[in-house]
Amino acid sequence: MARITMREAISQALWEEMERDPCVFIMGEEVGVWGGTYAVTKGFYDHFGPERVRDTPISEAAIVGGAIGASLTGLRPVAELMTINFAFVAMDHIVNESAKLHYMFGGQMILPLVIRTVGGGGRQLGATHSQTPDAIFAHFPGLTVVSPGTVADAKGLLKSSIRSDNPVLFIEHATLYQMRGEVPDGEYLVPIGKSTIQRPGSDVTIVTYSKMLEVSLKAADQLAKEGIEAEIVDLRTLRPLDMEPVLESFKKTNRAVIVEEGWRSFGVGSEVASRIYEEAFDYVDAPIQRVAQKEVPLPYNRTLEQMALPQVDDVIAAVKEVV
């Protein structure tokens, strides 16, 4: 087991898949000569050359549109959007084309396309560059939405995403690139659409993903000192959403707190809570709690920004509401 950063894990996944399959190529703003905004593709340009590591104009519509076209011809593009906030500019390509072409043309073509992008707040990038709009994308049938919370999952899920014949929106978190974690040696894959237990417990089920997994794990450690054992389910994929581990855990603990970085309204927590109520109503022993970002545009001011984002204490307070 090697202990590496999430940046290295993602980089390894890309490298391995490009070595494995000549159809895989990278395109995006500053991915080539510069080595990527978050330095994920450093060294790729020199090794794989300009044909397979393509710098693009500053146009997200062009990047996603070009990637869709390439995927239709049989290539496997990994398009990078510098932040998910810029994905809105390419919304039509993402939701009206990538998510629907296979369906609308009767399955005549596949779209083995990955859109890698970066979401989340906490780096003082201001209201328009710090959003967590994951739920918006998870709303659309036809689009796979993946968002890892551990180093090992980041590598294994990205490799699975590249090998998937469906368009995948792969959302990385801006503050997790430095996070270190162990990854299995050698080649491995993590399946898309499988939630997993990241920490076993018996008193409450915390459902979360991405950066909030880290926050929830810290909260769980503190709660454990008070004798409350939280079980943490990491969704890892938002669509297709795997509720099985969540329901299984909930039927054991009868209480749930859902922690997400995005806003509460119409969010991931709303969806997960509804599914629990629908499928495990007779196991509910307390109203399900949601921890989410305050309903404001994220402030630039550091203190205010942290106040608006979900913190360890918020998770602890929510757990204490239900146990």
Next chain:
Amino acid sequence: MAETVTMPKLGFDMAEGTLVRWVKSEGEAVSKGETLAEIETDKATVEVESPYSGVIHKHLVEQGAVVPVGSPIAEVTAPGETAAESQEGKTEPVPQTPAAEKAEVKVTPKPEVEAQQPESAGAQAEAARTGPNGPSPQTEVQEKGPETKSAPPEVGGIQRASPLARRLAVERGLDLTNIQGSGPGGRIVKRDIETIQVQPAAPPQPSQAPAAPPPPDKKAPTPPPAVGIPTGAIPEDQVVPVDRLRRAIGRRMVESKQQVPHFYITSAYDVARMMELRKQINAYMPDDQKLSVNDFIVKAAALTLRQFPNINASLKGDQVIRYGHVNIGVAVALDAGLITVVCKDADQKPIRVISREVKEMAARARSGKVKPDDIEGSTFSVSNLGMYNVEDFAAIINPPEAAILAVGSVKPAPVAVDGELKVGMLMKATISADHRVTDGAEAAHYMQALARYLEDPLLLLVG
């Protein structure tokens, strides 16, 4: 304005019904089709469904009240309507209204009935448990009369309990109104249910008695239970909630035993010829049409009743109604209780017709599809425990009938024929009769007359 719900007409001759229980309280929201109240007629307990969606503005009658068909029983306000509006609507007593406004009713597997026993081989051991003594009288208390509404610790009109706690309470037969909640706002949660001890002092109730042994089956003898000192944990007491059917059985049986002065007369009959005749007839019958012993008894009881109109009767006030029709009630075992199906004009029908009708009604009763007509109008009942190797027993009268015949098993036994000892087929039967209507001599005379048909069964075929 408020909509008015009226007492539905549930049977052809129903003039009034008793509002046994309000299912929806005043102020509670109700959707169209939800159960509003339970109503009892002579023969059936029926759920009345709300014809409207809205909020129960007012109960117009108390629980336990006897209400004429068509009279208003409740007002339902439209969703969002204010109380003031509904008050306004209320000032004008709404006259009876079109069919669309009639409460919809759902007949459920009928309660009622008493300790009679079904005739069918499929009878559940459970049913046998009810026994002639009826269910635990304990069940009676809550249901009687215009009851004082128990006031549970409620918040905002509902008992706060988590869905899990509610489910666990149902599984363990616990009443949430007696439980103190420890969750937020006094909500009852799982731990509150789990910490409740089963009342250790509760004496074993009849319903918890060991199940009656299954009917003897010579082909497959069950091995005797192992001997030795039992090991392992003794099962804990179970608390089983009393369901609606059992409550109704309990109420009616208590009512009968308290108000009807029963007396009992037992006679023994040699039914060897009847058994032989049945065997001969059944040789011609396909399996699903074979006649049961009970079919013969129903026919015999009905024919005999024609000569005893005072036993085929009901006491009503200071009058005795002697019925022209002879309608025999036959008990059928359900999974959780008993129900009497009624074979109308049994004295007029060939045994094969009686047999078919009882079979069909019993099947409907067991599948929960009984029709009001199947259970209405009996004038006399027959209860048969013959399939359980019963010597004899006494049944509780099924009001408003004046008598019931309880039939034991047919067994080979020594009989004296012309001074000689022979082996006959003996069957004992006991009539329970209402002493306000009839007397010992008349009932004994009936039992004697019954012998004419039971012991000379060809008369049953021509009667």
